Amino acid sequence: MNFDIREIVTASMVLFAVIDIIGSIPIIISLRAKVGHIQSEKASLVATGIMIAFLFLGKQLLNLIGIDVNSFAVAGSFVLFFLAIEMVLGITLYKDDEPESASVVPIAFPLIAGAGTLTTLLSLRAEFHVENIIVAILVNIIFVYFVLKSSKKIERFLGKNGLNVIRKVFGVILLAIAVKLFATNVNGLF
Template identity: 75%
Template sequence: MNLGINWKEIFTISMILFAVIDIVGSIPIIVGLRSKMGHIQSEKATIVAAVIMIAFLFVGEEILKLIGIDANSFAVAGSFVLFFLALEMILGIHLYKEDNPSTASIVPIAFPLIAGAGTMTTILSLRAAYDKINIIIAIVINVVVVYGVLKSSGKIERLLGVNGLGVIRKIFGVILLAIAVKLFAANVKGLFI
């Protein structure tokens, strides 16, 4: 029994999600959060992100419709979140304030860093083109990679050093800024139609 599993689709979807989630580019943010808060709950963040993504695959569009938000508005809002995260990375400023600075898991790691608006918008787009089972498998593959990066962020930090992390943070900040602008440009027209 095949269940509609297509490994080529799974590979394609995995690559798309990997690019959108950009966990490698988020390493400087993760390291920064770990140094600010002392501990990152990797397991909790990974499980919550997976649940959010899979739930959004099934009910995302309906939830947005229920509260009167279209996918374009959601994507534009997501572009602003990405924009401000990118500014933090590039300029070295801190816009995000944590109410409980003892741990970081659900906010901001599970949402919006891993399962953010860009990821949600991508999942909605993928749903129209691919079987849900293949999307779920690709989400699980990405979540395993994310977990590995979260767990080894300390080793990655030691390997790259402060200067290496600073350079990577700025480079990926510019890339994230470009993704935010692209997401905004692609969806802002839909708000006025």
């Protein structure tokens, strides 16, 4: 076992920035308003499973279906871009046929374990030992779980105006992340 606190902390911070659960609070609250209940445990477990499976099988899976990491990242940038547009402009692009709950889609995937997160895991795998990345995933999922569980309290604390401000600000930040993800990976397509 190659446990290294420095690697765990670094990988945790990178994943925390990419998952951006704090910036996703407005999305989580609006989803809870649409469906009435967020299954925090299920979303957290499914996201953990997706991330750990992708950590081990991601590159092979993408190669198997003929997709390179750059194409995957560019596709993920489009998903983030449209989520950001929804947040900034206050419009709804994502429509689901009356979802009964919000757990696997869209919370576990693509909100928590989206293309940006999965691409980041492939990058971390090249730099760090796998066991340290797994610990970093678990640290982030515990935090994600508490944010999902506390979404009603967070909503009450911030109020409607506070949520609108945060939604717009984090929408612009998410838009910037989408543009950066696109710009970083688009050259690899050609």
